[in-house]
Amino acid sequence: MAASFPPGLVLIIGALLTAVTPGKAHKGWSLLAPLAALAMIWLFPENGRIVQHWLDYDLVIAQFNVPTKAFATIFALMAFGGALFAFNQDRRVELSGAMLYAGAAIGVTFAGDLITLFMFWELMAIGSTLVVWAGNTEAARKSGRRYVNAHLVGGAIMMAGIALHVQSTGSILLPKMVLGGDLVDPVRMIAEGGRAWLVPSLETPGSILMLIGILINAGAPALGSWLPDAYPEASPSGTVFLSAFTTKTSVYVLLVLFAGCNILVWVGCLMAVYGIVYAILENDMRRILAYSIINQVGFMVCAVGIGTGLSVNGATAHAFAHIIYKALLLMSAGSVLFMTGKRKCTDLGGLYKAMPITMWCGIIGALAISAVPLTSGFTTKSMITDAAAMTELWAPVTELNGQVVWDSLLHPSVAWFVLVAASAGVFLHAGIKFPWFVFLQKPAPKNDDRKLDPPSNMKWAMVLFAALCIALGVYPEPLYDILPFQRPDGGDLYHAFTYAHVINQLQLLLFAGLAFFVLLDRLKRTLTITLDADWIYRRMFPALWQWVFRPLLLALEPIHQGLIQGLPRMAAREFGAGGSVGKNARYQRWGVGTTVLLLTVVLLAFLVLNLFVNA
Amino acid sequence: MELDDPKTIRKLWLGFYVVLGVLLLLDPKLLELVHLLEHDPHHAARFVVDGWPVFFAVFGFATCWVMVMGSKLVIGKILMRPDTYYDSSPLDPTRDAKGRRLPDGR
Numbered sequence: 001m002a003a004s005f006p007p008g009l010v011l012i013i014g015a016l017l018t019a020v021t022p023g024k025a026h027k028g029w030s031l032l033a034p035l036a037a038l039a040m041i042w043l044f045p046e047n048g049r050i051v052q053h054w055l056d057y058d059l060v061i062a063q064f065n066v067p068t069k070a071f072a073t074i075f076a077l078m079a080f081g082g083a084l085f086a087f088n089q090d091r092r093v094e095l096s097g098a099m100l101y102a103g104a105a106i107g108v109t110f111a112g113d114l115i116t117l118f119m120f121w122e123l124m125a126i127g128s129t130l131v132v133w134a135g136n137t138e139a140a141r142k143s144g145r146r147y148v149n150a151h152l153v154g155g156a157i158m159m160a161g162i163a164l165h166v167q168s169t170g171s172i173l174l175p176k177m178v179l180g181g182d183l184v185d186p187v188r189m190i191a192e193g194g195r196a197w198l199v200p201s202l203e204t205p206g207s208i209l210m211l212i213g214i215l216i217n218a219g220a221p222a223l224g225s226w227l228p229d230a231y232p233e234a235s236p237s238g239t240v241f242l243s244a245f246t247t248k249t250s251v252y253v254l255l256v257l258f259a260g261c262n263i264l265v266w267v268g269c270l271m272a273v274y275g276i277v278y279a280i281l282e283n284d285m286r287r288i289l290a291y292s293i294i295n296q297v298g299f300m301v302c303a304v305g306i307g308t309g310l311s312v313n314g315a316t317a318h319a320f321a322h323i324i325y326k327a328l329l330l331m332s333a334g335s336v337l338f339m340t341g342k343r344k345c346t347d348l349g350g351l352y353k354a355m356p357i358t359m360w361c362g363i364i365g366a367l368a369i370s371a372v373p374l375t376s377g378f379t380t381k382s383m384i385t386d387a388a389a390m391t392e393l394w395a396p397v398t399e400l401n402g403q404v405v406w407d408s409l410l411h412p413s414v415a416w417f418v419l420v421a422a423s424a425g426v427f428l429h430a431g432i433k434f435p436w437f438v439f440l441q442k443p444a445p446k447n448d449d450r451k452l453d454p455p456s457n458m459k460w461a462m463v464l465f466a467a468l469c470i471a472l473g474v475y476p477e478p479l480y481d482i483l484p485f486q487r488p489d490g491g492d493l494y495h496a497f498t499y500a501h502v503i504n505q506l507q508l509l510l511f512a513g514l515a516f517f518v519l520l521d522r523l524k525r526t527l528t529i530t531l532d533a534d535w536i537y538r539r540m541f542p543a544l545w546q547w548v549f550r551p552l553l554l555a556l557e558p559i560h561q562g563l564i565q566g567l568p569r570m571a572a573r574e575f576g577a578g579g580s581v582g583k584n585a586r587y588q589r590w591g592v593g594t595t596v597l598l599l600t601v602v603l604l605a606f607l608v609l610n611l612f613v614n615a
Numbered sequence: 616m617e618l619d620d621p622k623t624i625r626k627l628w629l630g631f632y633v634v635l636g637v638l639l640l641l642d643p644k645l646l647e648l649v650h651l652l653e654h655d656p657h658h659a660a661r662f663v664v665d666g667w668p669v670f671f672a673v674f675g676f677a678t679c680w681v682m683v684m685g686s687k688l689v690i691g692k693i694l695m696r697p698d699t700y701y702d703s704s705p706l707d708p709t710r711d712a713k714g715r716r717l718p719d720g721r
Contacts, residue, residue: 277686281695344698352618389661413662420671421678428679443619500643500658507638508675514635515679522687529701531694538701 006050006062006110007040007072008120011079011103015127019096027087030095034079037106041072049112057172060112066177066484067316071109071252073482074320075102078244078327085331085461086237094234097130098241105245109252113172114162117253121158121217124245125151131241135234146534147230150216154223158213164206165199174256175199179485183309183493184393187259187485200261200307211258218250218301219294220267221274225534227294228278232286232343236334239286243293243330244323251300251319255484260307262396262408265388265415268302271295272422279429280523281530283345285333285438289326292369292430295422296322302419303384306394313483313493314383320479321376321472325368328465329434332362335454335462336438345525349441354450359439361462368469370431370509371423376472378505379496380479385423388416423505424512431509432516437525635672644668 014033018026050062079102086095104127107120125148132144166172175189175197189197199207212223219227231242258264275295282288296318303315335358336351337343352359364375371377387394395412397404406412453459472479480493487493516523639645645668646652660666 273682276682277690280683280686281691283698391661416662420674421682424675424679425682428682440618498655498657499652500655503638503641503643504671507642507669507672510631510635510638511672511675512679514631515676515683519680519683522683526695527698528695529698530690531696531700 004050005040006107007037007044007076008062008103008105008107008110010037010040011076011099011106012123013103015096015099015103018099019092026092027083027095030083030099031080031087033099034076034083034102037079037103038073038076041069041076041106044110054115057113057115059116060173061116062110063112065109065112065174065256067252067255067312068109069482070316070320070479070484071248072106074323075105075109075245075248078102078323079241081324081327081461081465082237082241082244084464085240085334085458087457088455089235089237091134091136091235091238094131094134094238094241097127097134098238099127101127101131101241101245103127105249108249112174114166114174115172117174118155118159118162121249121253122155124249125155128242128246131238132230132234134238137233140233140235143230143233146537147226150226154213154216156213157209157216161206161209161211161213164204164209168204168206177256177259177312177484179309179488181488183313183485183487184387184390186308186394187312189259200258202261202263211261214250214253214257215267217246218254218271218297219247220271220301221294222533224271224294225532228282228287228290228532229534231290231293232284236338240327240330240334243289243326247293247297248300248319248323251297251304251315254301254304255312255315259304259312260394262305262307262394264305265302265394265412266305266410268298268300268305269415269418269422271298271301273418273425274298276422276425276429278530278532279433281528283525283528284343285336285345285348285434286330286343288345288429288434289329289333292426293326295426295429296326296369298422299381299384299419302415303387306384306387306415308387308390308394309485310383310390310494311387311394313480313485314380314387316483317380317476317479318377318384321368321380321469324465324468324472325365325376328361328365328462328469329369329430331458331462331465332358332365333434333438335458338458339452339454344527345437345441346527348438350444350448351439351452353444353448354452355439357453357459358462359435361466362439363435364466364469366431366435368473370427371505372431372509373497373502373505374470374473376469376476379473379476379494381423382496382501382505383494385416385419388419391416420508424508427509427512428516432513433523436516639669639672642669642672644670 011033014029014036017029017033020026021029044062044064046064048063049060052059052061079099082098082102083095086098101124104120104123108117108124111117111120129144129148129151132140132147134140135144169191171192173192175191178188178190180186180188189200191197198204199210202208202211216223216226218224227247231239234242254261254264272295275291275293275298279288279291279295282291300315300318300322303311303318333343336348336355339355339358340348340351342348368375368377371381391412396407398407399405476496483493643652643655643658644666647654648668664670
């Protein structure tokens with residue numbers, strides 16, 4: 001049975017049940033559906049394939065692609081954890097939207113062709129917009145509108161790319177990804193019929209459009225300012241759901257379509273640094289975490305660009321761990337917002353006595369995102385930096401005057417230095433900044449006996465995810481077992497815990513911590529925001545309309561008037577019945593509506609006749 | 616032992632410095648230099664500087680310093696605005712159509 005049912009649909013059915021079940025019972029579905037989906041994912045046969053004929057295409061609705069299992073598993077787990085965190089809240093739209101969102105994300109990971117992938121991709125945009133709007137404030141409504149517009153534009157660009165690609169290659173299938181020899185070698189992508197998959201070389205306009213469409217969803221700078229704009233406006237539990245799926249699904253799609261596309265290395269580095277810079281300057285705690293999503297996704301995008309077996313494993317493992325600790329951080333921040341109603345660092349602080357559980361869970365999330373040894377970040381992110389260090393295996397080279405030289409603008413080693421610097425920066429902007437400004441910073445009130453830890457379902461959701469962060473840091477083997485590539489000789493996949501690695505990582509992080517406290521005065525929060533690319537459509541376009549185009553149109557008004565009134569009048573006077581025949585003329589005025597209707601009927605008649613003529 | 620007691624804070628700083636000092640002494644390249652540790656081929660230097668003793672400590676501190684200063688003094692100077700920046704705009708999320716602050720007021 002499992003072979004004939006796509007796992008993503010389980011959650012989508014769960015979304016419908018959540019939406020229509022009366023009373024409080026609908027919340028039960030939101031806990032059951034993710035677990036049922038998880039079971040279906042694991043029961044889905046390794047070589048199973050669900051094919052559906054639709055129009056002229058054989059759609060592969062579900063199959064295991066190489067990274068599918070890890071991504072689908074964490075999406076289902078995340079839907080469960082998020083639903084547990086949201087259990088005490090009565091936002092039905094948010095819950096069913098989130099289930100739809102998670103189900104569509106799982107659908108994307110199981111898609112075996114570009115059309116199925118795209119349909120689930122768009123379904124995600126719908127589900128996530130519902131989650132943003134469920135924030136139910138004016139700010140959420142407006143940023144949700146910007147959010148959905150950004151995603152619809154992204155979707156249209158991606159669809160255009162897919163259409164061009166399908167037209168030029170004649171195939172809608174995803175490529176197969178196989179290990180290129182050893183684990184550290186570049187992976188090989190094979191298209192239908194054993195041909196080479198050429199999309200990562202970005203030679204066709206179709207592949208470039210697809211890449212832009214995906215990067216919009218991944219949150220790459222200048223295309224991704226919808227992310228810090230919309231995510232922090234959702235409800236406390238809504239942001240937890242939002243943090244998990246869209247960007248990580250983009251990483252998945254980049255992995256299966258664009259592994260080894262070298263420009264992504266630099267896009268990823270840019271994202272990693274951009275996320276840090278904006279997070280350092282930010283005051284709103286959930287916006288800090290939103291920027292740090294971009295920073296973390298930067299590591300994964302970079303890994304996709306490197307495109308070796310180790311980096312593909314690293315991107316997958318890091319996405320898995322990242323979803324857990326980012327959700328944990330946002331649950332911690334969400335609890336603070338839920339209990340205190342405050343969201344700015346300038347208003348927060350001094351909560352360490354009032355919210356001990358929230359604080360410790362937040363600190364564990366912060367340590368995990370910083371990749372401190374014994375947390376999930378350390379056992380996953382290190383794979384990416386290690387893969388980046390092996391420049392001779394991934395960086396493109398050309399031969400110039402008989403000498404082999406790097407074929408890139410920047411020396412490939414720059415990528416490694418940026419990633420290591422970004423690892424230190426993560427500790428600075430999320431690892432210390434978040435717990436420090438939210439829970440510590442100011443002394444707690446004297447005899448602080450406030451009990452501000454959130455209701456038990458929220459606490460349990462946090463404890464569950466905190467435990468996962470540590471479990472994956474101490475014993476990552478179960479995660480390593482579901483990664484895309486295993487060692488050809490069957491040996492251990494990756495050793496994170498070597499003496500040099502542990503000590504170097506601790507040095508890097510603790511000295512970054514020293515920099516934080518030395519520079520604390522510089523980091524004091526102010527009541528400011530930092531302009532991002534969304535300024536273009538929030539300020540520049542409205543201003544252009546108000547100060548340039550509208551005055552221009554107003555100035556042209558006399559000409560317009562002349563065209564729509566003067567010209568017909570003149571025509572009527574000169575040529576029409578009214579002019580020459582005078583009062584006795586049977587001059588009938590036709591409204592625009594009638595004219596359009598007449599035209600439509602004529603066109604329809606043409607269309608119908610055309611069918612018969614061709615047949 | 617109160618967390619906001621200056622004495623506790625001083626002790627915490629002292630502890631932090633001790634940990635930092637010990638970490639510097641435990642540096643693998645330093646230990647290789649004084650022959651306390653065998654050379655580990657898996658951690659051979661790839662880009663020259665990462666083979667220098669205490670590279671990671673210096674690099675961590677320096678890049679964070681640069682990132683904080685750079686974002687504050689360059690990006691912040693150019694792009695930072697009061698957080699009411701989008702408020703007076705017609706697209707302002709915190710005010711209604713007539714410019715009055717909304718009740719959920721942020």
